[in-house]
Amino acid sequence: MTMTRTEHDAFGPVDIPADRYWGAQTQRALAVFDIGTERLPECLIHAFGLHKMSAAVANLQCGQLDADMAQAIVAAAAEVRSGAFDAHFPLTIWQTGSGTQTNMNANEVIANRANERLGEPLGTKRPIHPNDHVNRSQSSNDSFPTVMHLSAVMEVEDRLLPALTALRDSLHARAVAFADIFKLARTHLMDAVPTTLGRSFEGFAAQIGHGIERVEATMPRLLSLPQGGTAAGTGLNAPAGFAEAFCAEASRLTGLPFRPNPCKVEGMAAHDALLELSGVLNVIAVSFIKIANDLRWMSSGPHCGIGELLMPDDGLTSSIMPGKRNPTILEVMVQAGMQVAGNHVTVTMAGASGSFELNVAKPVLIHNVLQSIRVLADSARTVAERVIPGLEPGRERLARQLDSPLLAATALNPHIGYDKAARIVAYAKAHGMAAREAAIALEILSGDEYDALVDLARMARGGG
Numbered sequence: 319m320t321m322t323r324t325e326h327d328a329f330g331p332v333d334i335p336a337d338r339y340w341g342a343q344t345q346r347a348l349a350v351f352d353i354g355t356e357r358l359p360e361c362l363i364h365a366f367g368l369h370k371m372s373a374a375v376a377n378l379q380c381g382q383l384d385a386d387m388a389q390a391i392v393a394a395a396a397e398v399r400s401g402a403f404d405a406h407f408p409l410t411i412w413q414t415g416s417g418t419q420t421n422m423n424a425n426e427v428i429a430n431r432a433n434e435r436l437g438e439p440l441g442t443k444r445p446i447h448p449n450d451h452v453n454r455s456q457s458s459n460d461s462f463p464t465v466m467h468l469s470a471v472m473e474v475e476d477r478l479l480p481a482l483t484a485l486r487d488s489l490h491a492r493a494v495a496f497a498d499i500f501k502l503a504r505t506h507l508m509d510a511v512p513t514t515l516g517r518s519f520e521g522f523a524a525q526i527g528h529g530i531e532r533v534e535a536t537m538p539r540l541l542s543l544p545q546g547g548t549a550a551g552t553g554l555n556a557p558a559g560f561a562e563a564f565c566a567e568a569s570r571l572t573g574l575p576f577r578p579n580p581c582k583v584e585g586m587a588a589h590d591a592l593l594e595l596s597g598v599l600n601v602i603a604v605s606f607i608k609i610a611n612d613l614r615w616m617s618s619g620p621h622c623g624i625g626e627l628l629m630p631d632d633g634l635t636s637s638i639m640p641g642k643r644n645p646t647i648l649e650v651m652v653q654a655g656m657q658v659a660g661n662h663v664t665v666t667m668a669g670a671s672g673s674f675e676l677n678v679a680k681p682v683l684i685h686n687v688l689q690s691i692r693v694l695a696d697s698a699r700t701v702a703e704r705v706i707p708g709l710e711p712g713r714e715r716l717a718r719q720l721d722s723p724l725l726a727a728t729a730l731n732p733h734i735g736y737d738k739a740a741r742i743v744a745y746a747k748a749h750g751m752a753a754r755e756a757a758i759a760l761e762i763l764s765g766d767e768y769d770a771l772v773d774l775a776r777m778a779r780g781g782g
Contacts, residue, residue, distance in 0.1 A: 321335070322334060325342040332346060340406055340430075341426030347413060348408060351413045354410050359688045361688060362465060364399050367399025368571060369395075369424075369568075370395035370452055372564050372568040373455065374388045379563045380557040381557070382454050390432040390433075391428060394428045397431060398428060409423055412682075415671070415681070417462030421465075428446075430448075432446040455548070455555060457548040460546060460547040463586055463680060464543045464585075466680060466684040472574070474540075475574065477695040478695040479534075480695075481696070482533070484699060485698040486527050486530065488703075489519050489523035492707075493519035494516065496515035499514055499515040501513060501719070512720060514778050515716070517778075526609075532601060533595070533598055536594050542591070543561075544579045545560075545578070546561025546578060550675040551582040551584075551585075551675060561578040587672045592665070592669070596661070596666070596687050599658055600658060602658075603657075603694065604655065607652050610651040610655070613648055613709070614652075620712055626712050627709050627710070628712050629643060630705060632704065647704055648705060650697055654696075657690070662690070729777050
């Protein structure tokens with residue numbers, strides 16, 4: 319039998335599991351919102367701890383809390399920030415669109431833990447009250463979007479940007495290593511002109527580098543916090559200077575330059591900054607799919623496919639074909655990109671759900687943004703560590719592919735004209751011979767003339 323304690327709120331008594339730190343509002347929400355299993359990410363819960371720490375310090379500085387109360391709230395909120403109370407946030411993302419229930423969940427857990435630290439049993443609401451003290455000078459309407467920004471910025475800074483940087487650098491290292499290895503370029507999936515394997519990886523690295531720049535370009539809007547707007551952006555019940563003190567403390571705790579949004583209602587009624595970030599994540603997802611699919615095709619076979627790259631062994635194999643090596647991690651990267659593309663559709667619809675002074679799709683919006691950050695970062699890190707450094711060129715296959723009549727024709731075209739070059743290609747294909755032999759057989763070029771004009775290195779560099 320589960321032991322319970324009884325708490326009271328404006329609607330009467332509520333029985334709560336005795337060992338749980340949440341309170342009456344969270345318990346009621348569990349019964350009302352019996353929908354789905356998708357929890358808000360732990361990083362957002364930790365950001366709530368950071369948020370309530372900053373709010374308590376701001377309230378102290380603004381004369382809204384005495385030092386003992388502020389200290390107790392900060393100590394309890396710091397434990398939430400550390401992850402010690404993750405199990406006490408049971409609500410799913412399927413709750414009211416302002417995120418009120420999760421804000422109250424945080425207030426209740428922090429109040430109960432603060433009171434416990436002061437020697438009081440859970441549920442007393444004294445001396446620390448979840449609404450009167452933990453939520454002082456705040457509303458869910460400004461607190462939840464502030465936490466959305468805090469969590470997104472910290473995930474970008476701590477997780478996404480380092481992972482993208484590692485992926486870009488690993489791709490660049492392969493570009494350098496493969497700089498002098500010739501391969502056949504393909505356009506329309508068909509044989510084209512000579513290039514280098516290094517150039518392909520230069521392109522991949524550039525895509526990721528641009529992705530990093532795009533993410534960094536969103537930071538000014540994400541670092542702007544709506545805290546202090548309380549209800550409808552009016553600042554009702556928030557003292558003068560609260561927003562500035564809050565941002566200063568959040569900046570001190572994180573080392574990131576948070577600042578007050580000069581137009582609080584914009585940060586509460588619209589979430590364009592997060593939608594902008596999601597759009598950038600969608601671009602990165604597309605880059606991931608392109609890069610991963612190119613690497614899969616280039617390593618396909620390897621004996622009966624393109625085989626230009628040899629995929630490193632990941633220790634996994636087929637359930638029926640012993641020893642078969644599959645590009646498993648790259649397939650995960652593709653799936654991650656697909657998920658992010660789908661998430662962006664949801665974020666777009668959620669971002670469009672601001673009505674008058676409040677957006678009412680906040681939980682689903684931030685859930686999808688944070689999931690996109692996580693899957694992109696994790697797949698980038700894994701590919702950078704486990705795939706890219708181990709890729710090796712399939713030298714024999716590359717050499718065979720470069721013996722192509724089309725390559726020769728493209729190089730000869732400026733010197734002998736399009737029609738003669740086309741005759742060489744057709745003759746070589748019809749008689750199963752190399753372009754050099756065809757040029758000699760047709761008496762268009764001698765062997766020495768051909769050799770002087772067809773130079774793979776010059777062609778790969780773009781020279782005539």
